[in-house]
Amino acid sequence: MANVRINGEDRALDGPDDTSLLWGIRDLAGLTGTKYGCGTGLCGACTVLVDGVSVRACQATLEEVAGKEVTTIEGLDADGNHPVQVAWRQANVPQCGFCQAGQIMQAASLLNETPNPTDEQILESMAGNICRCGCYERIVAAVRLAATGA
Numbered sequence: 001m002a003n004v005r006i007n008g009e010d011r012a013l014d015g016p017d018d019t020s021l022l023w024g025i026r027d028l029a030g031l032t033g034t035k036y037g038c039g040t041g042l043c044g045a046c047t048v049l050v051d052g053v054s055v056r057a058c059q060a061t062l063e064e065v066a067g068k069e070v071t072t073i074e075g076l077d078a079d080g081n082h083p084v085q086v087a088w089r090q091a092n093v094p095q096c097g098f099c100q101a102g103q104i105m106q107a108a109s110l111l112n113e114t115p116n117p118t119d120e121q122i123l124e125s126m127a128g129n130i131c132r133c134g135c136y137e138r139i140v141a142a143v144r145l146a147a148t149g150a
Helices: 020-028 083-091 099-112 117-124 136-148
Strands: 001-007 008-013 049-051 053-055 070-071
Touching: 001 020, 008 020, 049 099, 053 099, 083 099, 083 136, 099 117, 099 136, 117 136
Parallel strands: 001 070
Antiparallel strands: 001 008, 049 053, 049 070
């Protein structure tokens, strides 16, 4: 049994401590917005925030996040109006949408750390999140929009 705080709610997840955070979120907590992509931390589809910093949920365990605040796409903003989510809609980023939760969480982490990033910082931060549809120009534009509000 692992006690994990997800989206501001303390949860007792009935699984071994070495269960990946991804499966704890999806299977034990029932929050399916965080996606399974590669399972090796390379694609970024499973990106969540742990204490405000991006983490690949497939690579972290429940034990490692005990006592920390885990934020999933469902908890970023209850109404879907986090500045990054708003910018994503305004820039019409998604095509297929599979990677978008991870992309948004990575962008939110970047803006937590660097509120007004340069294009180079955006590209560097987002480089580990793969978009199979190639929406990278729209992703960068949306991150820039979320940072500036314009």
